Amino acid sequence: MLLLSADILTKNKSKSNIRSYSIPTYQNKMTMAKIIEGLLYSESHEYVKTEGNVAYVGITDFAQSQLGNVVYVELPEEGDEITAEETFGAVESVKAASDLISPVSGKVVEINEALGDEPELLNKDAFEHWIVKVELSNPEELKGLMSAEAYARFIAQ
Amino acid sequence: METTLKRTCLYDKHVELGALISPFGGFEMPIQYTDIISEHNAVRTACGLFDVSHMGEVQITGRDAERFVQHVFTNDVSGAPYGKILYGMLLNPNGGVVDDLLVYVKSNTDYWLIVNASNIDKDLDWLTKLADGFEVEVKNRSEETAELAVQGTKAESLIERCLGISCADLAFYTFKETEHEGQALLISRTGYTGEDGFEIYGSPAFIRKAWDALLASKEVTPCGLGCRDTLRFEVGLPLYGNELSEEITPLEAGLGMFVKLDKGDFVGRDAIVAQKTEGLKRKVVGIELNGRAIPRHGYEVEADGKVVGSVTTGYQSVSTGKSVCMALIDKACAEIGTNVGVRIRKRLQEGVVTKKRFYDKHYKK
Structure with missing residues (x-):
């Protein structure tokens, strides 16, 4: 689906820990996909932000830019056990549904209920609006995820 | 392909x-x-x-052009004046839809058929085959x-x-x-x-x-x-490949008004007359879901624990915000107000059969 070329990837120095990478998401349209240092990333475009034994899981800015208008987020329930590399919900744009693949295993301790009424928050700021908060059952899994830099390379491929 | x-x-x-x-x-x-x-x-x-510009244009000219268009097209072009446009279908002998199209009438010896891009080659083959015995020329004008x-x-x-x-x-x-x-x-x-x-x-x-x-x-x-x-x-308009196909008849798609059974014989007419006599077994309906999960093309529709059909097109309506779809389902469940469900990612989402039109047209007539 994507036509990406590595030579167009440029890294801009910016304040704070947010780096902007210029990635051609459409045929020739340069869209700035935001990537945050310090978070962990999966190949299916979820991010993980850890706080001790708890992880916030959401979709990346790149993912939302590819989906277009997000109109529905299917959330798990609090207390659900979710498993790494398995589906825990879905994000639907106008045109298509995409499964949410969990980057970690554990118990869902909180869901971001705001996304139920305003799924478009993911388009406004995907990193600000995490999807689920998970109590990790196997923190070792985090080692299998990508750093910000590795993820930037990954989406530029 | x-x-x-x-x-x-x-x-x-x-x-x-x-x-x-x-x-x-x-x-x-x-x-x-x-x-x-x-x-x-x-x-x-x-x-x-x-x-x-991807849409196909096929020009039919010749002394028998009117008779030919009447033979292949479901709507009635007889006596139509210059400037008239008719919507209808080309049918196969089983009453299934080869394509849905607009016919632009220039004269009774010159008609322009506006056909779906994906069907241009198929339509040309079909029309050329049927043109045998008619004094007509079938020309593909799509390129220019x-x-x-x-x-x-x-x-x-x-x-x-x-x-x-x-x-x-x-x-x-x-x-x-x-x-x-x-x-x-x-x-x-x-x-x-x-x-x-x-x-x-x-x-x-x-x-x-x-x-x-x-x-x-x-x-x-x-x-x-x-x-x-x-x-x-x-607004409930069909898309070929979704609500219409070689296996779906215009009656099943709810487009019977564009099939003029009283105009004389045409390809597919017998099958449509038979289907009318026997009664429909399935029908394209609208379904409105209670929740926000979105029904998509191909998802199964269920009623009373049984699969009764599948979604042909579905969206969260941009104008109304509701999760709605068109679906081809058993006639027994097609009555407006019938409770049905759509299976979305393993869960059955409840809904109800509605009209196919989820938003009113604003045509200037």
């Missing part, structure tokens, strides 16, 4: 505008320029411009004909202002031929959005100029095929 994708004469302009481009009907077509929701709303509230759709309440005034073509006098489903700066064009009050609007046909050179002139006004929004689909869907 497809070897190389074709491009319309406006391809470079789509790329320049930063469109998301995807294959559709054998062409590389713009799906969206910004996002589907804003483009959809531009058509509903003001004016949108679509490149629909480009097409724009200008849709929305402001379409009429913007076409007049930007192109200097007066179209206020055009009635719904009629066309006229005129010229703009020495270039021939054909304009009709037709469309596929449920809004008032026009379709303009001409040479690639003319269409490129018209595209630029319309966009230069800054009041016309370039729109991709993404919103063309959400727009047509909301």
Whole structure:
């Protein structure tokens, strides 16, 4: 689906820990996909932000830019056990549904209920609006995820 | 199946505008320029411009042209005057739909068929085969004909202002031929959005100029095929391959009014008459879901624990926000108000059978 070329990837120095990478998401349209240092990333475009034994899981800015208008987020329930590399919900744009693949295993301790009424928050700021908060059952899994830099390379491929 | 994708004469302009481009009907077509929701709303509230040059144009000429079109087409063109446009289908002998199309009447020896891009080759083969015994010529005019759709309440005034073509006098489903700066064009009050609007046909050179002139006004929004689909869907218009196919008859699709059984014999008529006599076994209906999960093409529809059909097209309606779909389901469950469910990612989402039209058309008739 994507036509990406590595030579167009440029890294801009910016304040704070947010780096902007210029990635051609459409045929020739340069869209700035935001990537945050310090978070962990999966190949299916979820991010993980850890706080001790708890992880916030959401979709990346790149993912939302590819989906277009997000109109529905299917959330798990609090207390659900979710498993790494398995589906825990879905994000639907106008045109298509995409499964949410969990980057970690554990118990869902909180869901971001705001996304139920305003799924478009993911388009406004995907990193600000995490999807689920998970109590990790196997923190070792985090080692299998990508750093910000590795993820930037990954989406530029 | 497809070897190389074709491009319309406006391809470079789509790329320049930063469109998301995807294959559709054998062409590389713009799906969206910004996002589907804003483009959809531009058509509903003001004016949108679509490149629909991928559509096929087939010209039927000759002494037997009228008799031939009557033979292959479900609607009745007999005695239709210059400028008249009719919607209908080409049927196979089983009553299934080979294609749905518009027929533009130039005279009783000259008809233009506007067909789906994905069906151009199939239609040409079909028509050529059926032309045996008729004094007609079936010509593919798709390559040299480009097409724009200008849709929305402001379409009429913007076409007049930007192109200097007066179209206020055009009635719904009629066309006229005129010229703009020495270039021939054909304009009709037709469309596929449920809004008032026009379709303009001409040479690639003319269409490129018209595209630029319309966009230069800054009041016309370039729109991709993404919103063309959400727009047509909301007003219950069928898409070939979804609500219509070789296996689905016009009666099942709820389009019986475009099949004129009283006009004399035509291909597929016997099958339709038989189906009418026996009664339908399945029907395309609308379904509105209670929740927000979105039914998509191919998802199963269930009633009383049984699978009764599947979704043909589904969206969260851009205009109403509701999760709705069209679905082909057993006739026994097709009554408006029947409780049905759609299986979405393993969960059954409850809903109810409704009309196929989720948003009212705003045609100027």
